[in-house]
Amino acid sequence: MSKVVLITGGSSGIGKSIGEFLHYKGFVVYGTSRNPSRISDSLFPLVQLDVRDNVSIEKAVAEIVQKSGTIDVLINNAGVGITGPVEEIPSEEIKNNFETNFFGPIEMMKAVLPHMRQQKTGLIINITSIAGYMGLPYRGIYSASKGALELVTEAMRMEVKDFGVKITNVAPGDFATNIAAGRYHAPVIKDSAYTVPYGNTLKMMDEHVDSGSNPNQMAEAIYSIIQNPNPKIHYKVGVFLQKFSIVLKRILPDKVYEKMLLNHYKL
Template identity: 65%
Template sequence: MSKVVLITGASSGIGKSIAIFLSEKGYKVYGTSRNPKNIENYPFNLIALDVLKVDTITNAVNFIIDKEGSLDILINNAGMGITGPIEDTPTDEMRTVFNTNLFGAVDVMKAVLPQMRKQKSGTILNVTSIAGYMGLPYRGLYSATKGALETVTEAISMEVKPFGIKVACVAPGDFATNIAAGRYHTPVFDNSAYKDNYQMNLDLMNAHVSGGMDPIEMAKAVHKIIESKSPKMHYKVGGFLEKISIVLKRILPDRVYEKMLMNHYKL
């Protein structure tokens, strides 16, 4: 029988690419969106789920289990971006991105685990970010949420392993998606001490996304991971410079690495 997959945030971007690819590979895919529209345009089931609303998570998971009798794979992809100088960014917006990227992902895991424990099998794959391996200027809060999810992945993997459940995370770099459209941008305030550097880095971030990799590469990577009998804990999918930056962070002195990043971002 086809394995049943739940993919959060599947109406566009990386999530949609993964959902289409896995559907073509014979998986029974349920993608989610906060407000599903034009469902007939998707070659997979698109159902309502908002990671900020636990009742919608519960309803979606119960709907899939009632219909399919199982839930084999969770791909925790839903998330949002945030940019801005930490001093200028409203704290409430910081809380929203943590609630979405970290606690939302945790709540979805909590919802699927009872069924996976009952089955004595299951795979959870959390989509994080290469940005989560380092504090990046004007993206510090986004980096923090994704770094936190990487750490939670390590912890929960050990907790659920006795039940036959596998947990891993995959960190994408820059991909050509519409992520910038859903990102919270702290305004470039005229009286901000960070005005010029922030604007320059906003332009740089958008250029990186526009020139990013094709999301199909993430879909292929995810397929390979969930097909693995013994997946690794951490996967990275990105360009050479993005991957090597993680290695350099491990081996360089902190201030040397900081200077390298500041040169890169023209600070």
Template identity: 70%
Template sequence: MDRKVVLITGGSSGIGKSIGTYLTSKGFKVYGTTRNPKKYPDFDAFELLQLDVRLPESIQKTVSEIIFKEGKLDVLVNNAGVGITGPIEETPHEEILNVFDINFHGPVHVMKAVLPQMRKQGGGKVINITSIAGYMGLPYRGYYSAAKGALGILTEALNMEVKDFGISISNLAPGDFATNIAAGRYHAPVTEDSAYQKPYQKTLDLINEHVDSAGDPIQVAEKVYAIIQKRNPKIHYPVGEFTQRLSLFLKKILPDKLYEKLLLNHYKL
């Protein structure tokens, strides 16, 4: 039986590398992407191609290369993303545009590039890696929550549009995992003259503490594998520690103000 061909954006490190390594061990043909493969000369976990999710021409070139070599593309894992923190009021607008360009518009560009091939071959799966943070507005992470939340909502709409072609679109929302995302995250500066200086600094400290004690991203890789194996995947899959998954359930059943109070208590605000 032909092995499935998988494209993973943002595959050079963190969750993307974990997914690619795990799927390779399961017999999949994996292509990962990164903006600059030359930064990873010793990378040998799977094949790493150049792709910038902000540039549709870069995406189309890489997708066409994979299809030319393999004759098909069975699974897309939209994983490339960037973090951002800061007060809503004080975050520079160019950084807001950048996070939406990478975390929302980027995955849309990649889906548009792969869907024609999936229709042609009569099926395929797209797994959008969002975040548990995308289900709620988090203080000082509002733009990150908004971009990931927008991708989650788009996933729901697109899944209905492509189901007649045998294609499924799923949203896999991780909580905190031990990756290098913090190193690449944009932090609006904490300034002494800011009205938000103390609560913002307190929130940053808590976020960093959670990243330091976060779980192994192999859990996300295992969930991706499970979704690929399903004949009719669900739309939403949260993955993370129990309290993070519980927060989604509580948001559904609690009044808004009570849920907000729980978040404020969690962040000690």
């Protein structure tokens, strides 16, 4: 029988690319969207779900299990970007980012684990970010939320190993998607202490996304992981320099690495 895959945030960007790729490979794919009625071009069913709402999560998971009898693979893809000087980002926006990028995936895992434990098999793939391996200027909150998910995944892998359930992280670099459009941007405040450096860094970040890799690379990577009976703890998908930046952080003295980031962002 074809495996049943649930992808949060499957209506656009990386999630949509993954869903379409797996659909063509013969998987039974369900995506999610906060407003699925607005999406008319999806190749696979979209279920209403907001990862910030536990009732929404429980209802969506129950609906998919009722229709397909199981959930074999959960791909925690739903996430939002956030930029700005930490000092100037409203606290409610920081909390909202963690609700989506960190607490939401945890609640999704809580919802599917009883089904996976019962069937003694399952795979959970958490989409994190290469940014989660380092504190990036003006992306500190995003880095923190994705880095936190990386660490929780490491812990949960050990907790569920006896149930036949595998959990892994996939950290993408910059991909050409619409994430910048949905990202919360702290405004560039005139006469702020951060006006010039934040404004310049924000422009650079948007250019990186616009010139990013094809999201089909992520889809191919996810497919390969699903086919692997013993997936690794961490995967990185992106251009060489982005992946190599993680290696450099591991081997360089902290201040040397910080200087490298400051030079990169021209700060």
